[in-house]
Amino acid sequence: MDYNFTEIEARWRQRWADEKVYEVKADESKPKYYVLSMFPYPSGAGLHVGHPLGYIAADIYARYKRNKGFNILQPMGYDAYGLPAEQYAIQTGQHPAITTDKNISRYREQLDQIGFSFDWSREVRTCDPQYYKWTQWAFQRMFDSFYCLDCQKALPIVQLVAHLSEKGTEGLHVAQSQELELTAQQWNAMTEREQQEVLMNYRIAYLGETMVNWCAGLGTVLANDEVVDGVSVRGGFPVEQRKMKQWCLRISAYSQRLLDGLDTIDWSDSIKETQRNWIGRSEGAEVRFQVKDSDESFVIFTTRADTIFGVTFMVLAPESELVEQLTTPEQQAAVAAYLDEVKHRTELDRMAGKKVTGVFTGSYAINPFTGDEIPVWVSDYVLAGYGTGAIMAVPAHDSRDYAFAKTFNLPIVPLVEGCDVSQESFDAKEGIVTNSPAAGKSSLDGFTLNGLSIKEAIAATKRFVEEKGLGRVKVNYRLRDAIFSRQRYWGEPFPVYYKEGMPYMISEESLPLQLPEVDKFLPTETGEPPLGNAKVWAWDEEAHEVVDNARIDHKRVFPLELSTMPGFAGSSAYYLRYMDPRNDEALVAPDVDAYWKDVDLYVGGSEHATGHLIYSRFWNKFLFDIGASCVEEPFKKLVNQGMIQGRSNFVYRIKNTNTFVSHGLKAQYDVTPIHVDINIVQNDILDVEAFRNWRPEYADAEFVLEDGKYVCGWAVEKMSKSMFNVANPDHIIARYGADTLRLYEMFLGPITQSKPWDQNGIDGCARFLRRAWNLYFDKEGKLAVTDEAPIKESLKSIHKLIKKVSQDMEEMSYNTSIAAFMICVGELASQKCRSRAVLEPLVVLLSPFTPFVACELWQLLGHEEIVFDAPWPAWDEAYLKEDTVRMAVSFSGKTRYTIDVPADATNDEVEKQALGHELASRYLEGKQLIKIIVVPKRIVNIVVK
């Protein structure tokens, strides 16, 4: 029987669907295993061969675990909200929901082709109201929570209200936007509105006036991870800083837990390191500086407290409120001009220019250690959002301060013995402190750092600062709160309405608040977000329903929020929803959550390191705090599959002609490389006829050939339509079958590594599969498997394979497993092995990789049950034992000859046989034998002198 993959695959696809073989339920009698691949955004272009790489890897592992007796949860869904569908809607008027639906159908079709064991009954879509109900719900819970720093967890806001009405802000140790001081009387005297405003300072989801990345090109704000080099990741539009009222999530409150959690999970070092950088913990001190001739004082943050004697100026961020307070009347005009200049520089200019700019405020601060008067400047190299927005500048030991001092001619005072600061600052944290204080100078209480190492000096200064009440030891994090509003249509609407300008949550029972219809997807003429176009977008507070805008009376009918949530909202807790996707009462029922707990294996791209993978950890920690999730870290083990790059082919046109010259001869001509469709190139040889038919302008192309062939050049590039290097899985499946595609994608190399898609090797995998198939059939095509006992060699081959594949499976080292399959099948073929005892386990081993052909063979072998429920075979070391072992004999590390020794020989016997060899005396001649090292089963090393 020929291996007819098209027929086999179609039949089994049908049967799997009919018999719902991948549907799964919580089952206490079996251990659970949760395998998850990051769900895709269904783009209009469909899948290319790079997309399924991670899915195949995860699927193989899931199938293997199923054979090992685990109850496998492997769901799939769609991250359906996104910019492309909305952009398309703006251009064409086509509703994004329609485009998205269409794309999802196409994705589903392609995914089904490949034969994944997804439980599709659990599919979720982030744009489905039944799904985003729980996104909105989580947001509301964050609104109703604050973060307690003492117990390090989120608590209900009512507890905070109770504290405020009893004690005011006294003894309050909570995450907050700014430090407030209120007495209980003050709080209790406040109006409802004023109290709400105060609470905004503490809520985990809060409305904040913040500097945001405003992207005019996209008409929306962007998160930090959506901006690279001052332009938007999507579209490449310039991004500027703007102060806007936005919904924010107080993710910064979770900084330390997000950092600590990394030590408990099995992720790659590089991803963990990226997250650590992003969180950016730094330990330092806050020190208060008095302003000269004033009651004012301000606090700076430094990690180099030891350099306090080298401070020669202070710098404020332009956005800092201190600027206004500290600017003297004489400097007013100059400062105002500078602030104006800064405001009009975009983020891009600011980074590209790297010009040192700044202005003097006219004020002086007093160094608390020395009493020195220090000028206070304003410069945009100090960031408002980090620390306190003010720094003490130590030009001798900070390169940025150094550049500023040089530009504005400010003094530079070195503090490390023997350092040279004439050309550049000395930033290293090493050396011995001097000049602290300088000879002849005094300091507060005679405090000195001279003679200490930098490390000791930092510690000593911190201690002193705390003792004397000059400031406090402080840990700062770089991680900023996540901005959670987007001025877009195609996203989750906020379940929020506005009463006297204050936001209120719609009642939980009214969720989901469904996305309204609009007739235009663009911002309104008055610059409001697209939801401003909605005619029915007001909230009736008593009826608990959405009503026509015309009914807004600000008494019981109020306007609803016009922004929508960002992309990461819907993807932050989707893994929990998969556990219980149709539950209308809860995100996930507690007993179901208690069974599935967390994701055991999460597979996806590393590009989400500082986006989804951090938001999702934060979101889950919050859900954990409120008892909605039973595990603190959502993804126990993370595997980042590499990206599949494109492998482009080129033809070389001689300039100003329609003649193309083969790759090897192009040096002799003046040529222009042109991308050519990889589908008309085979093994880098161009199909010249297909090329002439490819495009009208090449119809009469001439060719300069080498060896009668046109050889194309190639390069590794991003896989993209414009480079004609997109490999479509549909084509490969049509030609080779899905099993071969799966096999080849895994054979390409380790899954964590990025590599170009090179179609040239796929024939090898196709050949392997056909050879494996042929083991089961005779020349007439009849099933040839017998019940005869296998020969020893065949047993050894299969047990070797079982061992290798079982071990590789845990490491997901599939490429080496496939190599082992190839060797084993080759051996069994040459042994003419037809024995069931060998060929049956082979089917089970193959089933995770090539499920279609495995199902077919398993059935042909007469099994009622599907191969997925067959137990994973165990190997028996007894079959792997060798009678004799070949050992290399080396003299001082140099291999000279080999000997064959009995497998169970003792070391003494091995030594004796090694020295008994006819060549031994030749190599020992004139030398002294020092010792003999017998490495088990491999090498005898005879050390001589």
Add this chain to the structure above:
RNA sequence: GCGCCUGUGGCGAAAUUGGUAUACGCGCCAGACUUAGGAUCUGGUGACGCAAGUCGUGCAGGUUCGAGUCCUGUCAGGCGCACCA
């Protein structure tokens, strides 16, 4: 600038974790079967050398009986962060 990762044939990559470097596949060469081959099968394929042999894992050192693997330095490529005080 700081941090992380990777350097092995013509190519994708292996190497029992310190033990015969280059498994497996592609490509290439030779042969078989063929009217034919972008089919199938068999054998060969790191470099130099007629050979015995010598040299070979980016480069330079070191530890070791023995190093692709460990250590130090260095170069190259990739990724991340980047006025974060």
